Amino acid sequence: MKKYILIAALAIFITSCEPDDTDGGSGGWSSPSSEIELAFIGQIADEPLPPKGQDIYKDKSYGESMLITNWSLLMSNLALVKENGDTVQLGDGYQWADIRGTRNVFNYKGIPQGKYIGLQFTMGLDSATNHGNPQVWPSDHPLNPNLNGLHWGWAGGYIFQAFDGRYKVNETDPSGSFSFHTATMQFVTRYFLPLEISVEGSKHRIAVRINGDRFFGGAQSIKLADKSVSHSEGTDDEQLMRVFLDNSLYAFRIEEQ
């Protein structure tokens, strides 16, 4: 009888050591973990976007001003980077941020405590996922096309970033429109954002601030009065998108931890 009691106790002990939360994706034995709140905050000229309905035109380059009406970002390989270079994937690594809307703050539980030196993500998807059947994703998954509205339909593949809005050359002029949609495998872009954070205790916040005006004002500025649309297809569109994405590398930064 004693033998059976011992086996039962051992079984209880082992099953009680299952990971207590799978959201963080670290797996393994139970260890001290925390919750991370990850926020993507859109800005123009270093100021947060005003609430919808209170939009005003903000200065960008070339004397133009702009307001953003739609800003969606589709990410994969979203992960925190440890000091030793190991990564802790956030959720299943996919996320869709509607930066101009209300879906831009995400909570991840079960993040192993310790020091982290960076946040990484890929804007876009690997080829198999990008060109696979989009309907396999559950209805509330970031890649579900009926949720994110970012699938191109029969052309195949997702829009990785949609950035739309209006611009003015002079305050008194009627507005023009701009539309930059990043797509196709050649424009998949990886980002590494350095941070220094020691994850301890129950909850931490990481805020990624993205300056929309810098997409147009980097090493090669984009004058919207000349070119205001790119859907990543066709020679002109591809050249414009390349400049747009090169500039975007300077648009992201982590400010709050």
Added chain:
Amino acid sequence: MNRLSFLIAVIILVFTSCTKEDGAVPDTGMYKPTLVDPEDIFPKEFGMPLLPKDNPFTEEGIQLGRMLFYDPILSIDSSISCGSCHRQEYAFAEPLDKSFGFLGLRSSRSAMPLFNLAYHHSYFWDTRVKTLRELVFEPIQAHNEMAMTLPTLRERLKRNKRYVEYFNKAFNHEPNLHDMSLAMEQFLLSIVSKDSRFNQFFPGDNLQVLSQSELRGAFIFRGLVEFDANGKTKGADCFHCHGGELAQQLNASMGGVASNGLDPEPVDLGVGGITNQNQDMGTFKAPSLLNIAVTAPYMHDGRFKTLEEVIDHYSDGVNFENPNIHPQMAAHGGQQLNLTQQQKEDLLAFLKSMTDSSFLVNPAYANPF
């Protein structure tokens, strides 16, 4: 009190405390609902929609919802049902710019088609309602539609022997308004249109189902707007607001809600009338283009009588000065597409391939009376 009296009192107390809650009916053995697997309703090609967890599909619930949808007793003078203005042969739209309601009063906008609603995140042209169980109360109570009052409707349903039976079968309750909305939600969610030739063509690797003209139209539909030196474009960029297998953009920010330049200034405030925000003035929900050939007239006010007129608008008549025109429509320098006559005919042919003829006569959605 002797022990026997005390025991009797306790037994009575126990039994009376176990009666059913208000609204329930005695168990007649009729409540044996048959669950319906959502995978039997929604095609794999569309994916599984996000469904309300507290209202599982049952055969009895869907049947009750269908009866209520087609029953004119939901209107104050028992003259109009939901099905009066949402007619199956027109994809549950109506061939009128505005519907006739109680006493011949007209609705404020055209009746929207009803199918694939389970995939939507909001309802009505102005997106003011987020669930179908809320939606059903609006036309029922609107003075210019069914003009019913809810207390009257509740009593009317409770007095109706057929509904006493069917509410009992579906929910184990006597007729009540909450279960009425759930049953109608089940029926509306279950309406699926998926068998058009466009859906057989989608995602684009089944070319033989389309004619040459339809196929050319598909490329115009899907093509981006890029003007050549002669000011001609091969694409009309319809897909941003009407893309995917549902032929509808479901993300409001990506074109699911938009102004398409109907007027220089917003006339009907649309979504702006709900949010009171400037950028929403004159914007409306972009409808699915499935079954578009049978849902004339077009736009929220039914201003276009034919698909030819619709194509003419997008080709030649967009009001780019509209302050809230969608950026994707206006990002090409405010230049009209100026499609050729051949392009217009091909686009029209492609739009007609989106008709699901079997859906229009599917007995599962037909009037049960």
